[in-house]
Amino acid sequence: MNAPCIIARDALRMADLSDPNEAQRIDGFVAGHRDGTVFHRPCWHRAIAGGTGNAMHALVAERGGAINAYLPLTEVHSPIFGRLLASSGFGVGGGLLVGDDVQADTIDAVFAAAEELALRRSCPTIEVRGGVMPQGRIGWDVQAESHCGFVTALAADDEAQLKAVPRRQRAEVRKGLANPLSVHTGRGLEDREAHYRVYAQSVRNLGTPVFPRSLFDAVLDGFGDDADILTIWHEGEPVSSVLSLYHGGAVMPYWGGGTWDARRLRANERMYYELLLHGRSRGCTSADFGRSKTGSGAWSFKKNWGFQPEALTYASWTAPGAPVRDANPISAKHALQVALWKRLPLGVANRLGPVIARGLG
Numbered sequence: 001m002n003a004p005c006i007i008a009r010d011a012l013r014m015a016d017l018s019d020p021n022e023a024q025r026i027d028g029f030v031a032g033h034r035d036g037t038v039f040h041r042p043c044w045h046r047a048i049a050g051g052t053g054n055a056m057h058a059l060v061a062e063r064g065g066a067i068n069a070y071l072p073l074t075e076v077h078s079p080i081f082g083r084l085l086a087s088s089g090f091g092v093g094g095g096l097l098v099g100d101d102v103q104a105d106t107i108d109a110v111f112a113a114a115e116e117l118a119l120r121r122s123c124p125t126i127e128v129r130g131g132v133m134p135q136g137r138i139g140w141d142v143q144a145e146s147h148c149g150f151v152t153a154l155a156a157d158d159e160a161q162l163k164a165v166p167r168r169q170r171a172e173v174r175k176g177l178a179n180p181l182s183v184h185t186g187r188g189l190e191d192r193e194a195h196y197r198v199y200a201q202s203v204r205n206l207g208t209p210v211f212p213r214s215l216f217d218a219v220l221d222g223f224g225d226d227a228d229i230l231t232i233w234h235e236g237e238p239v240s241s242v243l244s245l246y247h248g249g250a251v252m253p254y255w256g257g258g259t260w261d262a263r264r265l266r267a268n269e270r271m272y273y274e275l276l277l278h279g280r281s282r283g284c285t286s287a288d289f290g291r292s293k294t295g296s297g298a299w300s301f302k303k304n305w306g307f308q309p310e311a312l313t314y315a316s317w318t319a320p321g322a323p324v325r326d327a328n329p330i331s332a333k334h335a336l337q338v339a340l341w342k343r344l345p346l347g348v349a350n351r352l353g354p355v356i357a358r359g360l361g
Contacts, residue, residue: 095131
């Protein structure tokens with residue numbers, strides 16, 4: 001007589017990302033997972049919590065003492081957009097990761113636990129950015145065309161990297177190379193101050209509140225050598241700057257921008273080209289230019305660099321009876337707010353922006 005088949009079950013629990021031993025185990029799971037991203041890493045979530053004051057949570061399923069599923073969540077509070085659980089907060093990825101032999105009931109249990117946590121924490125919305133999607137659960141909306149990611153391989157040398165850029169954009173890069181600009185990469189106080197000056201002006205000009213300086217400091221401190229700042233200088237002034245993350249052999253320019261002078265100097269074009277070279281010098285084999293809303297200006301900019309868009313799948317959950325959250329800055333609902341923000345004096349925008357941006361998530 002054959003022995004009965006016993007199906008192993010996963011045990012689901014909340015994880016403490018601030019615990020070093022817990023974080024080390026999760027880091028190992030993320031590093032070994034084909035879909036693990038920089039936004040799954042515990043150091044990202046600790047930086048977000050420390051830099052913005054938003055609480056972090058994590059759900060893990062385990063089998064035989066090994067992690068078999070992981071969903072990090074950031075609890076985001078906004079006086080404008082309401083309360084949200086985001087996976088991952090302030091990131092463009094970080095959804096549910098599962099092991100190869102995970103069962104459907106484990107996946108369902110993770111999303112059910114996320115819903116319960118959201119209700120308990122008075123968050124009427126959950127956003128899951130990538131990863132395994134919920135199947136058949138009430139209240140969830142899955143979108144596969146709203147955003148695209150942009151990843152490409154790095155070239156073998158500087159000249160090949162330049163030739164990899166499409167002709168029209170390459171001409172702009174060459175103009176930036178011909179201008180009297182200098183490049184500096186680092187993580188020190190001067191790098192941080194220059195980056196924040198440039199970034200704050202850039203996002204104000206786009207009509208967006210600036211994130212608190214503490215967020216950038218927390219990411220740089222938490223990631224160590226896996227994050228740095230590249231700044232383009234002109235006549236002693238920073239004109240373009242980008243804070244980049246490094247994970248899985250990829251360089252990701254994440255928070256970048258330029259002053260008004262950057263446009264005429266082609267400093268942004270120079271900055272991104274220099275970053276590709278810098279990434280290769282660090283041993284990176286690819287560049288990840290992150291996500292952009294399909295059809296947006298940023299989407300077109302990345303295509304002009306020769307990056308091919310790849311559709312991303314996101315999911316959102318709305319609690320029963322709650323309105324659907326609208327935090328899209330280009331929606332008609334927020335168009336007036338964006339227009340008014342662009343007209344604020346920079347000093348006022350820099351004082352008010354961090355308070356608001358903590359809730360953008």
